[in-house]
Structures are given as C-alpha cells and as structure tokens.
Amino acid sequence: MAPLMLLVFLLSEAASDLIEVTVHPGDDVILPCQAAHPSIRAAEWTRPDLEEPEYVLLYRDGHLDPTYQHPDFKDRVELVDRDVKDGDVSLNLKNVSSIDNGTYECRVAPAGSRRRKRAIIDSEPIRIIRLQVPEPAGSENRNSSTVGRYRGLAAGVAGVLLLVTVAVLKYKRHKNKTSGPPAADDDDEASGDKFI
Incomplete structure (x- = not known):
C-alpha cells in the first residue's frame, strides 16, 4: 500500500507542475518560470509540438540568441527580466493568436554548469505551461x-x-x-x- 501511495503522490506532484493559461487574441501574456539557482548561464523556452526549430526563446551567456528561434516568435518574445536576476526567466509573449496554442516548456542551466557549443539544455523542464488562445466569441457566427x-x-x-x-x-x-x-x-x- 505504501508504494502505491508514494506513486500517487509523485504523479500528483508531476501533474501540478503543469499550468494552464487562457488568453484572448491580441493580448500579451507572461509565462512564469523561476529557476532555483539565482545565477543562470542559459535558459530556453520550447514548444515540442513545433517543427524544427522548436525554440520560442533562447538565452545564453547574457544575450538572447535568435539563431534557432522558430519564425512564428521572431520579434514577439522577450524575457521579463532581461538581466535574469534571481533566476527569473519568465517569458513575455506579445500579441497572441491561435497559432500560439500549445505547451511551452522552460529549462535552465545554472552558471558554472558544463558549457556546450549547442544551446540544448539536457534536463527536465522546470515549468510546463499549456497556453490556450480561444477564437473570439461570435467569430463562428460571423x-x-x-x-x-x-x-x-x-x-x-x-x-x-x-x-x-x-x-x-x-x-x-x-x-x-x-x-x-x-x-x-x-x-x-x-x-x-x-x-x-
């Protein structure tokens, strides 16, 4: 019985990491993500359902890197705190539309972690957000x-x-x-x- 309770507890903890956010088309939205480490070397926001590249935003070594960014997000995303103080890597997504529907994952690499040439952070996401942008009410009637x-x-x-x-x-x-x-x-x- 104890192993079953432990499994239920772990599954409920994993499920609670998912945040669902609903936003109206045309609005801006902040997707929150807070790292445990105050000093961040790299951060990435991805959407696994996108074709390559799946990066929504890539931050490394103190700068945003648009090299691997998906074209749908060019000039529409930024970090709330550009200096990434205190581990805040929350994402500001501007002018949302139905193309932004999906699951967003936030990953970080703390300062002092092993440096790689590629920006892929090989760890579990620290935040998962399902963003929903419903069609405006009455659009079907129109x-x-x-x-x-x-x-x-x-x-x-x-x-x-x-x-x-x-x-x-x-x-x-x-x-x-x-x-x-x-x-x-x-x-x-x-x-x-x-x-x-």
Missing part, C-alpha cells in the same frame, strides 16, 4: 453569416442569369417566327402567275 451572404448573392446572380437566358431564347423564337420564309401568295404575285 463566419457563417458571411457564408450565408455569399450563398444568397450567388443564388441571386444565378436567378438573374436564368431570367436573362429565358428572355433571350423567347426573343429569338419570336424573331424566327416573324422573319420566316415569305408567304406563298407573295411569291405568286411577284412572278405574275395567278391561280384562278
């Missing part, structure tokens, strides 16, 4: 009313074309009846022959 207007317009245009086609056909039939071959009496009189 989209369906716009589609309805286009369908109505298309039906109206189709109706007008049908009426024009019918009118042209009736005109041609009427013209063919009135300008048909000359009557037989007219031909007989013109030739001088009379039938008695």
